Amino acid sequence: MGDLLAGLGExxxxxxxxxxxxxxxxxxxxxxxxxxxxxACVIGLPLGxxxxxxxxxxxxxVIATLNALIGLPPVVVGLVVYLLLSRSGPxxxxxxxxxxxxxxxxxxxxxxxLVASIAHQAMRDLxxxxxxxxxxxxxxxxxxxxxxxxxxxxxxxTAALAGFGRAIGEVGAIMIVxxxxxxxxxxxxxxxxxxxxxxxxxxxxxLGLILIGLALVVSWASHWVLRTERQGTW
Amino acid sequence: MVAALPxxxxxxxxxxxxxxxxxxxxxxLGPCGVTVAxxxxxxxxxxxxxxxxxxxxxxxxxxxxxxxxxxxxxxxAYVFQHPIALRRSVLANLAYPLRLRGVTRAGARxxxxxxxxxxxxxxxxxxxxxxxxxGEMQRLALARALITMPxxxxxxxxxxxxxxxxxxxxxxxxxxxxxSGTRLVMATHDMGQARxxxxxxxxxxxxxxxxxxxxxxxxxGPSTPEAAAFLRGDIVE
Amino acid sequence: xLLRALLLCLLPLAAAAETxxxxxxxxxxxxxxxxxLLPAIAAETDLDVExxxxxxxxxxxxxxxxxVDAVLVHARTAEEAFVAAGHAPHRREIMYNDFxxxxxxxxxxxxxxxxxxxxxxxxxxxxxxxFVSRGDDSGTHKxxxxxxxxxxxxxxxxxxxPVGAGMGAALNTAVGMGAYVLSDRAxxxxxxxxxxxxxxxxxxxxxxxxxxxxPVDPGKNDDIAGDAAARLEDWLVSERAQxxxxxxxxxxxxxxxxxxxx
Ligand SMILES: Nc1ncnc2c1ncn2[C@@H]1O[C@H](COP(=O)(O)OP(=O)(O)O)[C@@H](O)[C@H]1O
Ligand SMILES: [Mg+2]
Numbered sequence: 001m002g003d004l005l006a007g008l009g010e011x012x013x014x015x016x017x018x019x020x021x022x023x024x025x026x027x028x029x030x031x032x033x034x035x036x037x038x039x040a041c042v043i044g045l046p047l048g049x050x051x052x053x054x055x056x057x058x059x060x061x062v063i064a065t066l067n068a069l070i071g072l073p074p075v076v077v078g079l080v081v082y083l084l085l086s087r088s089g090p091x092x093x094x095x096x097x098x099x100x101x102x103x104x105x106x107x108x109x110x111x112x113x114l115v116a117s118i119a120h121q122a123m124r125d126l127x128x129x130x131x132x133x134x135x136x137x138x139x140x141x142x143x144x145x146x147x148x149x150x151x152x153x154x155x156x157x158t159a160a161l162a163g164f165g166r167a168i169g170e171v172g173a174i175m176i177v178x179x180x181x182x183x184x185x186x187x188x189x190x191x192x193x194x195x196x197x198x199x200x201x202x203x204x205x206x207l208g209l210i211l212i213g214l215a216l217v218v219s220w221a222s223h224w225v226l227r228t229e230r231q232g233t234w
Numbered sequence: 235m236v237a238a239l240p241x242x243x244x245x246x247x248x249x250x251x252x253x254x255x256x257x258x259x260x261x262x263l264g265p266c267g268v269t270v271a272x273x274x275x276x277x278x279x280x281x282x283x284x285x286x287x288x289x290x291x292x293x294x295x296x297x298x299x300x301x302x303x304x305x306x307x308x309x310x311a312y313v314f315q316h317p318i319a320l321r322r323s324v325l326a327n328l329a330y331p332l333r334l335r336g337v338t339r340a341g342a343r344x345x346x347x348x349x350x351x352x353x354x355x356x357x358x359x360x361x362x363x364x365x366x367x368x369g370e371m372q373r374l375a376l377a378r379a380l381i382t383m384p385x386x387x388x389x390x391x392x393x394x395x396x397x398x399x400x401x402x403x404x405x406x407x408x409x410x411x412x413x414s415g416t417r418l419v420m421a422t423h424d425m426g427q428a429r430x431x432x433x434x435x436x437x438x439x440x441x442x443x444x445x446x447x448x449x450x451x452x453x454x455g456p457s458t459p460e461a462a463a464f465l466r467g468d469i470v471e
Numbered sequence: 472x473l474l475r476a477l478l479l480c481l482l483p484l485a486a487a488a489e490t491x492x493x494x495x496x497x498x499x500x501x502x503x504x505x506x507x508l509l510p511a512i513a514a515e516t517d518l519d520v521e522x523x524x525x526x527x528x529x530x531x532x533x534x535x536x537x538x539v540d541a542v543l544v545h546a547r548t549a550e551e552a553f554v555a556a557g558h559a560p561h562r563r564e565i566m567y568n569d570f571x572x573x574x575x576x577x578x579x580x581x582x583x584x585x586x587x588x589x590x591x592x593x594x595x596x597x598x599x600x601x602f603v604s605r606g607d608d609s610g611t612h613k614x615x616x617x618x619x620x621x622x623x624x625x626x627x628x629x630x631x632x633p634v635g636a637g638m639g640a641a642l643n644t645a646v647g648m649g650a651y652v653l654s655d656r657a658x659x660x661x662x663x664x665x666x667x668x669x670x671x672x673x674x675x676x677x678x679x680x681x682x683x684x685x686p687v688d689p690g691k692n693d694d695i696a697g698d699a700a701a702r703l704e705d706w707l708v709s710e711r712a713q714x715x716x717x718x719x720x721x722x723x724x725x726x727x728x729x730x731x732x733x
Contacts, residue, residue, distance in 0.1 A: 086538050087694055089536075132312075181521040198501050199642060199663040200663045200664075201663065
């Protein structure tokens with residue numbers, strides 16, 4: 001209990017004093033996660049739509065694989081991405097290890113299946129509603145997917161937020177591929193792990209509260225954006 | 235302009251998991267007029283319309299338009315028995331078929347506003363389509379189908395859930411469309427409506443055309459006892 | 472200031488200083504010494520040293536793969552094997568700190584009366600009081616195992632709890648279960664969560680913990696900053712480094728003793 005209260009105090013102190021290091025790692029967390037999220041959405045949302053609209057032989061297998069990949073432990077993803085990006089690995093020449101880019105790559109691998117799977121479920125329901133109409137209107141496959149993406153945007157926002165939540169709170173993979181380097185790849189979660197290891201519980205809890213606050217702000221902001229868009233979609 | 239009609243069905247049969255829904259049907263739809271499919275519930279009216287429109291592939295026989303299928307489809311529109319509203323504004327619903335055809339945003343909007351005025355939907359343009367009342371929804375579905383000025387319009391019981399005034403309104407729009415050259419193919423189980431609108435009648439029973447012909451002759455004296463019973467309002471087994 | 476932080480975050484690092492990466496152990500990072508050394512290194516050698524903080528095993532693997540330019544660890548046998556395998560041209564001893572035995576303040580095993588590290592461990596084994604082991608193949612873990620070996624007692628039983636975690640996590644676990652634990656002095660002094668725990672045994676030369684610097688073989692790939700690693704090594708054995716290392720205090724105590732040969 002004492003550590004939790006102290007954590008709250010620590011969180012307030014960091015925010016009120018606009019702690020430079022806090023701002024730096026918070027911005028880095030946001031930058032890494034949002035970039036990964038944009039990439040994951042660009043891949044995952046159309047993939048989900050395509051899986052909803054398209055009937056092909058391996059469809060069930062692809063969906064099952066996608067759902068299985070959601071359960072992939074981030075540490076395994078981190079290790080595999082590390083081995084690929086290591087200077088002694090196949091993509092070593094790119095020199096990406098221990099950079100924010102490497103962290104983004106790992107997060108994209110972790111959250112794309114989640115985003116695609118939730119998006120697919122949402123758009124499958126919408127597709128069963130729209131199916132006859134869009135076939136009747138002779139919409140091309142691209143137009144069908146686009147229509148589902150636009151009209152299913154609320155559910156897709158949920159998919160994106162789930163992806164954001166998983167990415168912003170992820171620590172295992174980015175610790176391995178980012179290295180938690182002060183000033184280069186340290187983000188909120190790896191800083192929390194570090195402070196916990198140091199026994200600085202108050203600071204760790206404080207950072208954790210800021211992380212939750214950040215997730216809340218992003219979630220509220222995105223819902224607010226959806227509510228205020230009126231004519232925008234047509 | 236080369237026409238999609240006439241449409242010819244030869245031995246066309248629709249099956250679902252081995253069960254015959256409709257057919258075999260032999261029928262030719264000429265270039266003008268209003269054809270009304272009548273028959274008791276479950277007799278295959280919806281299935282027949284869907285088969286003609288190409289929403290379902292025939293298991294046997296053929297459905298032939300005078301144009302290649304993709305082109306023919308571009309000239310048809312379909313109003314479903316249970317209207318399907320896109321989860322968008324009424325304006326966006328109306329503009330949607332035009333946008334699919336590559337009409338510009340501004341062009342589609344102008345056309346949508348114009349047709350909304352004709353269908354008394356101007357006040358609802360900004361409203362979300364799924365929140366419309368039953369009558370408004372049917373008007374929207376019909377307006378959206380007619381906005382591309384289709385050569386053929388399929389309408390499946392477009393007034394099934396409406397009251398008298400709303401039914402009259404929809405009928406007015408349908409006859410106006412037919413008068414301006416749209417070939418209308420409609421399903422209904424309302425005999426009064428069939429009498430008011432039809433030029434040609436197709437009477438379906440158990441998934442087959444039991445009797446068909448010009449409306450005047452059919453209503454004056456059907457040649458089968460089942461059709462006569464149906465017209466009297468008896469229950470036809 | 473906010474703007475500066477934003478720029479820092481969004482722009483790639485300004486290209487002024489040369490950057491190199493060094494893998495270090497968690498215990499080194501946790502000691503806080505790096506926060507004294509890195510700014511001095513940046514100011515005096517124009518080297519921007521990025522620390523990748525991992526366990527000893529992973530640090531050596533990073534060096535082996537050529538993913539870091541240098542390694543600073545404390546596990547002599549593993550370091551010598553690293554050099555023997557050709558991953559580093561040599562091993563340079565820099566400084567040492569020492570291990571201490573930490574446990575519940577009421578000291579149920581009576582470590583305070585022990586005269587040597589082996590005797591202290593033997594008392595724990597005899598009393599069967601819980602003992603938390605790092606169990607992660609780290610330098611500290613290896614040092615602990617060597618001490619057990621010297622006692623001739625196999626560390627086995629309900630009371631012996633290998634946690635497979637870093638120093639901080641092991642200390643947290645020990646606090647949680649009122650167990651003894653072998654910690655490096657730096658981690659212990661810098662540790663915040665010391666409730667009910669006390670330093671119970673220290674000072675035996677057997678608890679000596681030597682840190683060594685290993686520049687990674689620059690022949691591994693073109694991206695290894697061999698020059699920078701050499702410059703850092705020169706700085707680490709300099710008089711300036713000596714005064715900073717010997718002068719570093721936590722809670723008024725000296726943690727590290729510089730012992731590099733020039
Ligand atoms: N998708 C379907 N799967 C199975 N049976 C169907 C399907 N659609 C229609 N049917 C069956 O086909 C028969 C004809 O239905 P329908 O064409 O809807 O008749 P109507 O429109 O004249 O009421 C009914 O017995 C109905 O249950
Ligand atoms: Mg029907």
